[in-house]
Each structure stands twice: as structure tokens, then as C-alpha cells.
Amino acid sequence: MIDIARKRILVVDDAALVRTYYRAALEARGFEVMEALNGLEGLERILLRPFDLAIVDINMPRMDGMTFVRTLRSKELPISGVPVLVTSTEAGVQDMAAARRAGANFYLVKPVKQETLADYATIFCGAPR
Amino acid sequence: MNEFVEQFLIESRELVAQATDDLLALEESPGDRERLDGAFRAFHTLKGAAGIVEFAAMARTIHAAEDILAAIRSSDGAMAPNVLDECLACLDLTLRWLDIMGTSGEPPAAAETEADGMIARLVGSSEGDEHETPLRPDDDWQARIHSVAGQHFDGPRTAIRYVPDPTLSFRGRTRWRSWRRSRIYWRSALR
Numbered sequence: 001m002i003d004i005a006r007k008r009i010l011v012v013d014d015a016a017l018v019r020t021y022y023r024a025a026l027e028a029r030g031f032e033v034m035e036a037l038n039g040l041e042g043l044e045r046i047l048l049r050p051f052d053l054a055i056v057d058i059n060m061p062r063m064d065g066m067t068f069v070r071t072l073r074s075k076e077l078p079i080s081g082v083p084v085l086v087t088s089t090e091a092g093v094q095d096m097a098a099a100r101r102a103g104a105n106f107y108l109v110k111p112v113k114q115e116t117l118a119d120y121a122t123i124f125c126g127a128p129r
Numbered sequence: 130m131n132e133f134v135e136q137f138l139i140e141s142r143e144l145v146a147q148a149t150d151d152l153l154a155l156e157e158s159p160g161d162r163e164r165l166d167g168a169f170r171a172f173h174t175l176k177g178a179a180g181i182v183e184f185a186a187m188a189r190t191i192h193a194a195e196d197i198l199a200a201i202r203s204s205d206g207a208m209a210p211n212v213l214d215e216c217l218a219c220l221d222l223t224l225r226w227l228d229i230m231g232t233s234g235e236p237p238a239a240a241e242t243e244a245d246g247m248i249a250r251l252v253g254s255s256e257g258d259e260h261e262t263p264l265r266p267d268d269d270w271q272a273r274i275h276s277v278a279g280q281h282f283d284g285p286r287t288a289i290r291y292v293p294d295p296t297l298s299f300r301g302r303t304r305w306r307s308w309r310r311s312r313i314y315w316r317s318a319l320r
Contacts, residue, residue, distance in 0.1 A: 014170075014174065015140070015174045015177055015178060016136070016140060017133065017136050017137055017140050017177075017178050017181055018177060018178075018181065020132075020133070020136060021133060021181050059170065059173050061170060089173070089176055089177050089180065110177055110180055110181075111177070111180030111181050111183070
């Protein structure tokens with residue numbers, strides 16, 4: 001059985017309300033959660049210490065989510081393959097396709113229900129729901 | 130009031146202030162890309178925040194303004210004064226909604242109707258005066274109607290000019306509902 005409490009998730013979003021909302025959902029499920037305010041800060045955190053999943057917004061200052069994923073995937077590092085779940089208010093097919101091309105594993109359109117987010121996080125971290 | 134609504138109210142007020150600041154700066158320098166990006170980002174974050182607390186009327190109103198700002202960003206154009214005025218009005222309305230929600234903990238009851246009006250104003254401002262323009266003086270519309278259906282007229286009739294409602298996609302309503310709300314130009318009876 002996989003131990004959820006040992007799974008670490010990085011939430012990258014410039015909106016504090018979104019980070020709080022996601023953190024509450026993920027911690028209630030037992031995950032350890034860290035936050036970053038933009039893609040650049042996200043990369044810094046993920047390079048310092050590995051994560052099991054990154055949940056990433058697209059529209060952010062300094063470095064957007066697409067650049068974050070592209071940069072992450074372009075590095076030849078063990079952490080480069082970390083699953084990335086993109087959450088964005090952009091609901092267009094072209095937005096989802098662009099995220100996939102950048103290297104995202106999955107795309108959820110905001111607002112994402114807390115239960116839904118926690119379920120996907122659980123799946124990506126390899127634990128049964 | 131739950132913790133998310135409390136945080137939503139605090140952050141949304143900050144974002145409204147930030148967006149207002151950027152828009153007022155754009156009034157002075159309409160081509161300032163940094164301010165335009167700042168305003169866009171504030172509207173974008175406001176929309177996401179409204180989604181979390183399930184304030185649908187606010188989310189779609191802010192979405193309408195965000196789409197206009199996105200179009201200006203991608204066109205490399207400057208912000209027209211009437212567009213800027215409507216974006217500021219949208220922020221004023223949002224602030225009023227936040228005040229009401231701060232008291233009741235719930236989105237205002239009138240928000241859906243107010244959102245419809247605000248979205249129509251926003252879309253109208255971004256599309257210029259197209260929907261206000263009367264028929265061209267040289268457009269002999271009576272003759273055109275007569276040529277198509279004149280033989281069926283017997284006595285006075287009313288002609289209706291239908292202009293599709295540009296806000297349809299923001300309201301998620303049917304075309305019939307849209308027809309009833311769109312600008313309709315009544316003309317005198319055909320003889």
C-alpha cells in the first residue's frame with residue numbers, strides 16, 4: 001500500500017485563494033503540500049527537493065505554467081519526469097492541446113472541485129482512491 | 130461565512146484596486162503594455178477567485194472584460210476610452226457585489242441581472258457603435274421587403290430588424306432568449 005503522507009505535491013499558482021483552496025483539499029487527503037507563486041519559483045522549489053506531483057496554473061507573472069512545464073521537461077534530471085497536472089480557467093481545446101504539447105500529463109478546467117482535485121492527485125501519486 | 134469566502138473578499142478587493150490602478154494608468158498612457166498586462170492578470174485572477182466561491186455572475190462578467198483586454202493585448206492596439214470606462218464600471222460593480230457579499234456571505238440576488246447589463250455594455254464598447262448605427266440612408270429596406278414578400282401584405286404591418294446579441298456566449302442562453310433581449314429596431318408600418 002502506498003503511503004499518501006509521504007507524497008509531496010507542489011502547487012504553483014499566483015492566486016493565494018487558489019493555493020489555500022487546493023492545499024485544504026490535498027492536506028485533508030493526507031498529502032504534504034508546498035506552494036510556489038509562479039513558474040520560476042516552482043522550478044526553484046522542484047530543483048531543491050523532489051515532488052511526486054506538480055499542480056500548475058497557466059497564467060502567472062514572471063514565468064507562466066507552459067514555460068514551467070517546457071523548461072522542466074527539457075532538463076535531463078530525475079525530476080524532469082514528475083507528473084504535471086495543469087489547472088486553468090482557459091477551457092479551449094487549443095489550450096489543452098498546448099499544455100499537452102508542453103509536456104503536461106493532464107488538464108483540469110477551473111474551478112476544480114476539491115474532491116476532484118484530491119482524486120486526481122491520488123491517482124497521479126499512484127495510490128488507490 | 131466560510132474561510133474561502135473571507136479570503137475571496139479580501140483578495141478580490143485587492144485585485145479590484147490593482148486593476149483600477151492599471152486602468153487609470155492606461156488612461157494616461159493607452160499604449161503601456163505593462164499596465165495592460167497587469168490589468169489583464171488582475172481580471173483573470175478575479176475570474177478564477179469568483180469560480181472558487183461559485184459566484185457565477187461575477188465570473189462571467191469579469192470573463193467578458195478579460196476577453197476584451199486579451200483581444201487588445203493580442204492586437205497590439207491601444208485601449209479606447211469607452212472600453213476603459215466600461216472596464217472601470219465593471220470593477221465598480223464588482224466592488225459593490227463584494228460589499229453586499231461581505232454582509233450576507235452570499236452573492237447578491239440581483240447579480241445575474243446586473244451581470245447581463247454589464248456584459249452587454251462591455252461587449253458593446255469593444256465593438257464600437259456597430260449595434261447603435263441606424264440603417265444607411267440609401268438602404269431602401271421597405272422596397273427590399275416588398276420585393277420579397279410584398280404580395281402577402283394586406284394592410285399595416287411592422288418590420289423588425291434583428292441584430293444578434295453579441296453577449297450570447299457569456300449568458301449561455303438560447304438564441305430565442307437572445308432575440309427577445311437584443312436591440313430591435315421598429316419601423317413604421319408598411320403601406
